[in-house]
Amino acid sequence: MNIIVIGGGAAGYFGAIACAEANPKAQVTILEKSSKLLSKVKVSGGGRCNVTHHCFTPTVFAQHYPRGAKQLKEAFKAFGAAETVAWFEQRGVKLKAEPDGRMFPVTDNSQTIIDCLQREAARTGVTVKTGIAVERIVPVPEKGGYTLYLNNGKELQADRVLVSSGGNPKSHNYDWLRALGHSIQEPVPSLFTFNVPGSPLKELQGVSVPQARVRIAGHKLEYEGPLLITHWGYSGPAVLKLSAWGARLFHGMGYRFTALVSWVHEQTEESLRGHLQDFRQAHPKKVVTSNPLFGLPQRLWKALTGIAGISEEVKWAELPAKNTNKLVEALLRMPVDVDGKTTFKEEFVTCGGLDLSQINMKTMESRLHPGLYFAGEVLDIDGITGGFNFQAAWTTGYLAGRAMAAPIS
Template sequence: MKIAIIGGGAAGFFAAIELKKNYHDAEITIFEKKSKFLTKVKVSGGGRCNFTHNSASISELCKNYPRDGSRLKKVFSQFSHIDALKWFENNGVDYVIDEEDCVFPASQNSQTIIDLFLKKTKQSGVELLSSTPVLAVNALEDGFELILEDEKRLFDYVIVTVGGKADAKFYSFLQNLNHTIVRAVPALFSFEIADANLKSLMGVSVENVLCRIKQTKFSAQGIVLVTHWGLSGPAILKLSSLAANYLNEQLYKFELSMAWIGQVNENLIMEKIVQISENERLKNIGNTPLENLPERLWIYLLKKSNIDPNAKWMSLSKRQLNLLVSNVCDDKIDVLARSRTTQEYVCAGGVSIAEVDFLTMESKVHKGLYFAGEVLDVDGFTGGYNLQNAWSTAYVAAQLSKKEE
């Protein structure tokens, strides 16, 4: 039995390892068009590899896939995040769970995962071909033909694990298979903004910020990080995922509203600021930030509200007070573009999930053709969800619908 895996990333390697466990005598080949394998795993989690999320349940896990994540229940019921933790632990990877329930190898180094995958595939005799793009896949009466740059090869089964990219040409090798490709657009990106004063606060991290895209229903709440180009952090990345298609239509130019202390009624904020002004009448406004706002952000909000940080609270006018409350609760920021300073990890779009059986990950168009990972029109938020999708879909695909050897 010959099996081709197209794509040498997380899903591809995991599928190969599981295939060898299930079908010992199978001849398995991984085709990777890049010169190196597992490049996305290398940079995952800032190089630390956030390889899953310690979710409370499968239902909670599914909520973190914004486009029809409920379909993944069929997959996660066969190989869940708990199963992934056991799998890596059984294969010698100790792990740590941070305060956000993100899971990392104890080494805090993605190379731990890469070394494990390379070791297991080489030991089991998987053929690893880098710098070997697959130009086309043809379905035959009994198997598949892969068209390479200098040869053609025949296989009984094909598992496609190429990941995702916001470029139609990326999926061109699949065109002979008659699968619908949902237009891919970037997801999980940070925002470039116009406000130089806000960008000057680079390095400031703010908890529990409510971020909303004006004139839409898209919103996300959580940590926001100010960078030298604009805004990033979990809340921004989640918002970019939720609104991926809308933002692409807007060419990434839109107005963002920031409620810097979360979803709190403006009247309540007004009362709190008035109370501070009465209790701290003789103190400098800049020295007494509202709630737990970082001091540098507080100074920024004061200046944006035409308030001198060195002024006393007793000098605060009603007009300044109203403007300050507005900026704290609804700070309007012009976004100019999605950030291109970091590698795009995830795309929304890919092979239509309507054409894949999620009980087996087998194509509904061609028997013997399977899909796993981000090549599918499935994407998750930041926090280990996309790698969990890779492990789970690859595990299910590697069962080959329980074929006999």
């Protein structure tokens, strides 16, 4: 049995290894169009590789996917985070969980994961070829299987094919799959930071708060988490995760909208006013700008009081009501005019891809073409940051690999 895997990334490698392990007689070949293998694994997590997330309940894990959550619930029961941790540990790679739930190899080096996958591919007899792109897949109904037309003018025959070619921000790059009759959910960017050219806080680049809430004006969309001020606008998990949930909304707005930032996410307006009043009564002679509240960084507090029009020498006892009102606004719902986005490092993720209704999510097989399978970001599945996108790659690759290994009837 001849099996071709298109794409040498996380899903492709995992699918190829799962297939070769389940059926040692199968000839499994990975074709990668570039010269680089597992390139996203290399750069993930700042070069540490965020393998998965420390959450071993499939239904809870699935809630972290803006697209694909419903379909992944059952898939994670078959192969989820617990199985991923065990898979790597059985092959000599121990993972550790950080306080925020992200899981990394104990070496803190993505090369550890790359070495493991390449070692397993070699051990199970998987052939890996680089610099070969598949331009067309054509079913061969009379014989079964597929003919693959390559960029070098050659053809390959395959009994089964796994497409794990990754996500792509350009719609026309899915045309070769549309030619097979598959529908594509239009790709748009996900996991990006907010550009705020007129930000009054741009001088505070590098300042962060451990927990803030970012809400989109006029919409119910909001997210809480760490927030980082940058020289171009705002970043950090609160923004990145919000960009994933709002990927299509923001695309439709042309990435121009108003966000409202709460630097004191646990406060209501009533409790915030009460807290300010209590502090004023307890410390009437303290200077407002030089005594930060709510654990906020000094530089941020000073900037927010400046936005509220409070001069540097004003004491709490002298603070006019109108400036108190402005301070409440700045703390609770500071308006941020977003105009554009910036890709988060090299870890770009695309929302969109192959329509999941045309895929059997138990086996990852096409409902249109028997023997054709899909895994990874080529599917309309994307997760928030924290190891969720890699877990989707491991899961869909594993399910596809095991299914492809079954004897041909």
